[in-house]
Amino acid sequence: MAKDVLDIKAESAVMDTDKMWIIMGPQHPFSHGLWTLKIQVDGEIVKDAEPIVGYLHRGWEKEAEARSYPKIIPMADRLCYAASMTYTHLFCMTVEKALDIDVPEKAKYIRIVADEICRIQSHLMWLAAVGTDLGNFTVFLWCMREREFFMDLNVRLCGARMTTNYPRIGGVRNDTTELFDRDVMRCVERFEKVLMDDIVTLIDDSSVFVSRMKGVGYLTREQTVNLGITGPAMRGAGVDFDIRRDDPYDNYDKIDFDVPVMTQGDSYSRYQVRIEEMLQSCKIIRQAVQKVKALGKNAPYRLKVPSNVPAGRSTVRLEDPRGESLMYLISDGTDKPYRLKVRSPIFTNVSAAKPLVQGCRIADVPVVMAMIDMCLGETDR
């Protein structure tokens, strides 16, 4: 009898079961955007993974070389549709550095407000996507509802909802509209309450939500650094680094805020980092709006800048909602860039797909990959 059992065991040990490659994407409900994740599964367990990006490549960098600097601004909006002003801001800062000019104080604070509004929008869209990846549509719609209020703030600021075309080289396009500060305060006030009371309570009080995120998609501190992962995904693994604080641009050094860092390194800690970041963004917006108000109505918000940029190289990095984004500009003295390189955080972060999903179950793949917060516009450029 015992011999039989042993035989079966030995047989199952040598039995060669095929592993199956599943191709998730480019048109798959979990891939928010056009990208593919090939995963190799053994039953329900994921053994291997390979991300494929590039479906949305449209030659952004090459196209930028054929346009004059101001005309790149609306193009930069299209890099990341979830947080469009961030990339426009980055582009303007790069050109300003090449021109070696200092933009007015008011413009700096307005840009901070715009950036943080975009950060909240982007994080809300991410949270909505996490909701659908976890199979709950309520979170999705509540987050989208909250996002609408910030979209309205965009409209109040510059008249557009998503692709705003707002920052300018040397400042911003227009001054804040009347009662903008009041609207921002109201919106932020409401948002903090709704986020904590409704959405976070719905997620954190439910053991199902928490158990789906806790303990999956581990990434150690060393892995994070070696893979070059930045942003909330990095801070969720215990790396305490935020460009806004450690290498401040604009006037972030004059604003008081905390950088949330979690040390567990799983999906749940990345989630917590992003939630905390949204609250910190609210704090930043409040301070920046006060500063804008204190500067008065007649303070300058835009400089006149020459259209030709002197030859040279300039690099600026900025804390994107998703990580560290960087632009590298080589100018040749004309009104068009010689080369404009964009470093997208997601393009680097997505390379973590393999260590992230290895050992997970198929059902974990969407929620683990959602913690990277894919945005294909900037990844494929």
Add this chain to the structure above:
Amino acid sequence: MVYSSILDWIHFPDVMSNMYYPFDVYNLPYDISYKLWELLGGTIAWLINLLLPGNPVSTWLICDEVVNMFALIIFMIVIFLVVFIATLISLWEERKVLGRLMDRRGTMIGMKGFLQCVADGLKTFMKENTMPKKVDKMTYMWTLSLVIGTSVLIACMIPLSQRWFVVDYSTGLLIIMALFALAPFFILVSGWGQNNKYSLIGGMRAAELMISYEVPILIMIATTALMAGSFNIGDIVNAQFNSTWYFIPQIVGFITFFFCATAESERTPFDIAEAEAELVEGWQTEYAGMKWGLIMLGDYFRGYVACAMITIMYLGGWLLPWDPLQINTYLPELTFLIKTWFVFFMMIILRGAIARVRPDQILNIGWKVFMPLSVVNLAIVLMLKIGGVY
């Protein structure tokens, strides 16, 4: 007998005195269909008799056998239509309540959004009937028919009251449960036959879900049967009429059964077989158009059955709490359906509030939580039974 006027033709004998009456007790849907045929068949017979007086067809049309046959056909339609409309109402309820939970309006087309399901049905029926090239064509079709067929069958087999039933089995609850558990087998085969990796994984998941949740469900059905002393649905409801509704002594079982039934009907927190986040549509991936629409309808039929089972086993079936003396006078069918919709309402809230559970978590919960709880429930009932309380 002389047939002179139309009134003579449409004047049938009492339904119970038809010598082929197929039931032992009074059956309302049969009565309705009998009366309908009385009107319809009597008129036809009268018309034929007007044209050809004294012909044999007219008298044949209103003789007992033929009347019984036509009444049974109409009976089937009546039973199906009522269940169908009840299911459509639960579908509408889900869309509206879920919409409100999510801070939106839900469907808005006609009759507060009820007609949206008609529009959706028409849309799916007008789609092209496609069949993927590499599927196993036989399996692809017959599994689908059986999944939908069993769902509709059990939905129609649920009695709405003591006078509204199809068959009055002494093992009614068991048979309904057995048919309810059949569909996952077909889902497994279908997932295999579709030649699609997502479908295969979905089918496997359906099978594992079914295997682990069947056990606690059967234990709880046995518990209820033990308490009532019968598997017959009418007897179970009558036993609750004589004591209390069973969710009071079996509160553990009620909650456990609610979750198990949600899992068995593959509704959203437990719909791992069609988890759209990772498996596109799970085992339904290759079904498009009308087939997909029918699968959705079948799902809602199964949801209706799960709710009806809970209503029968724990919420007193068609009993009203405040009208204990006149059991059948005040629309017991409507009472039953309202209770069913209430249970469905709870399932909708569950769907809106929690995320999809991972397959291994589902199996863990099934074996480590629901299974012991169902045994605890059985022990409680045994103690109550031995103590003579019930």
